Amino acid sequence: MIKPDWWIREMAKKGMIEPFEERLVREGVIS
Numbered sequence: 001m002i003k004p005d006w007w008i009r010e011m012a013k014k015g016m017i018e019p020f021e022e023r024l025v026r027e028g029v030i031s
Contacts, residue, residue, distance in 0.1 A: 003011075
């Protein structure tokens with residue numbers, strides 16, 4: 001499940017993103 005970039009940043013600020021999800025998001029959304 002790909003999350004919007006703003007959501008990713010918000011969750012990252014709160015520390016709610018798991019390391020594996022963060023990697024998936026970087027590979028899937030940010031090229």
